[in-house]
Amino acid sequence: MTSPPQLLSDPFLQLPTETSVRVVWFTEFAGSGHIVAYGKDLAQTAFATTTKLSRTREDQQSRVGNQTEDGQVYQNPVQRHIWRHEAEITALTPDTRVSYYVTSVREDGNGVSSNVFTLAPKPSPGKPMKILLTSDHQIKPMVAANLQKVVETVGRVDAVWFAGDLVNIGDRASEWFDDHRGGAFFPCLQGRAYYEMNNNGVKTIYTGGEVIQHAPMFTCIGNHEIMGRTNRGSINDEFDATIPRAVALKLYGQEFLKHNSFNTDTYEEIFTLPDSKEGGKTYYAVSFGDVRLVVLYATNMWRSPNLDAEARGRYREREKDFNTPENWGYGQHIYEPIAKGSTQYNWLVQELNNPEFQQAKYKVVMLHHPPHTLGGNIVPAYTDPVQVIERDADGNIKAVRYEYPKDADYIIRDVIPLVETAGVQLVFYGHSHLWNRFVSPSGMHFLETSNVGNSYGAAWGNNKREVPVGYQEDYAELGDPYGLGSVVPTITPMLDEDGKPMPYIASNDITVFSIFDTGTGTVNSYRFDTRNPDSPVIKFDEFQLK
Structure with missing residues (x-):
């Protein structure tokens, strides 16, 4: 039948x-x-x-x-x-x-x-709204539970802001629609998921939440929306095979450029988003009620920090590839320029001078890459990799390394001073799969609320980032590399093993979501322990945008 x-x-x-x-x-x-x-x-x-x-x-x-x-x-x-x-x-x-x-x-x-x-x-200006802030779903284990608890806790939201990494591999259809493990993108956001969690023999089925049937979604590009060189044997291999446009141009020529570098075709075909003349759907700004939301295309290729001889990583190329540059990964190369003087930066300058931006009650910037975080993905700096090729006396390559000058971090050096001067109250992002937040001396808030489906930990206490030894740059093993102290949650922080409040949540059992309430100007964060389906949803943090 x-x-x-x-x-x-x-x-x-x-x-x-x-x-x-x-x-x-x-x-x-x-x-x-x-x-x-x-x-x-x-x-x-x-x-x-x-x-x-x-x-x-x-x-x-x-x-x-x-x-x-x-x-x-x-x-x-x-x-x-x-x-x-x-x-x-x-x-x-x-x-x-x-x-x-x-x-x-x-x-x-x-x-x-x-x-x-x-x-x-x-919505009209002045109408109170509840906006879900989320990111990094990537068909991870806790997503269905997270979105189910959003609807059970706050009811219908008025919009969704999604800070990138919607799926794990952008061209794999089932990750969007019907991965049979139960956590595909659309089913989770539409209350049609069927994700089974098993904790100590207790099985619970989570169905996600009926969210985007009623609420528009505004997204930005994360590194997992970007696909690389085609015809590589598997979709995973294509995803891993992105190289900079300039390199692809030299290797393959203009005619075959996109098929041999990277693209966001599937992402752009799936969504109808606001667009800009310069960036199309990849970066844009939109007014929604009392909010002006500015969405940036700020992400780079994630590569392993591993330094082994077989690692095509963020800091080195594989030894077996030394003499075949077409197989190099070119480090954590940036997909869309955002440094001062770039097309995107100049567009941002114009947007910040736009009357719609300047007159908005709330001014928010959304991007994927973190300006400040305790997560691992902020190291090395967000800058173009500087390639260093070492040769022996006979001219043979003995190492291909990449340095990332910290003082050339484009987000910290160029973007953040610009948006802070313009009066942005909130910078929202993802990428590191944890919850933490920061406040600049001027009062601009930074929020990373990406501990939705899983976590890879926080660089805190004894949990150090994996960073190279003997490189020119000083890569931060702990904390935020750019000096901001993370804020301890204001209501019910989680406690460490010594009973001290922790300024983050990085858990594979506890899922987190955040709601921006424009009626009160507050951003509220909630957590839910998926190990116990009967446990309450706990509001653990609140801060207000001035």
Whole structure:
């Protein structure tokens, strides 16, 4: 008996304006008659435009359908045919919600419909909102529990700000839609997940939260949204194979540049976002109620800090690759320039002088890479790697190393002074998979709330970062490398083994989410212990934007 035809995702909301909003959903059939029914008695209809995703595939490492182990079904990357449907709902009344559902008709004439949800245009200035701040889902274990507790704790949110790393591998379709481990991106954010957690024999199923069917989502690019050189044998290998554009240009020429460097095609095909003339969907600014949100494209290639001979890492190339530069990784190279004088930096200067920015009650910057953190991913500095090639007396390469001058950190040196002078109250980011926050001497807040699905620890106490010895730069083993002290949570901090309050949460059992309440101007953070499904959600920190 075959299963009835289904939508691949529930609908979700994108790009609200004062009188409109986009409704987007996905199917695995081209079909026809893709419509949104909405309004009073669901009597109004809007037709969708359909496009096909160009790069979504499955491969040896996918966990989808009948494949539960590597290579059971897929021995190589195979295209997965997915269609995207988008309808614009217009003539909406500000601050007024209406019901809607979507329908897609298959080629055999059978229609498939979603449940009924609600939509609204942009909120008016002055309307209180609750905005979910999240990042780094990456199909990690605690995400479904996290989003389920968001809805149970605060109800329906008005928007989602997602600070990058939405999935683990950007072109792998199942990570977005139906990874059978239960933690795919859309199911978790739509209350359709089925993630089983087993703690001491107690099994709990978490379904995520019905969030983005009702609330628009604004995202930024993290390193996991970026795919590298194509035709590498597996999607994982493609992801790992990004190299700088300038290097690819020399090796492969202009005609084959993108296929031999990196791209964000799948990310950009999935989402309809505000855009800028200079950055398109990759960096942009948007007004939403009382907030002006400025989204930056600030991320680099993550590479291992390992210094072994076989490591193509952040600090060195593999010995076996010394004489084959086409196999080099080129360290933690930056994807989009943001240093002073770059196109993105100049755009940011213009945005900070924009009346919409200057007149906004709340001014927020969102990016993926952390300016300040106790996490491991802030080291080395956010700057272009300086390549050092060492040769023996015969001219043979004996080492290819990379240095990252700390005084050339583009975010700390160029971006932060600019946004601080402009009156930004909050800088929000992810990347290090923990919760911690900081406050500058002028009162600008920094928040990293990425302990959503898992954590890799904090550089605190005896837990030192893995940093190289004998390099020119002094790489920080502990704390924030740029000198800000992390803030101890204001309400109920967690305690270390000596009973002292900890200024962070880095846990693979306790998941964290944060809510920006524009009515009170407060950012509230909550934690939930997934080991005990009956444990309460605890509000542990609150701070106010002035």
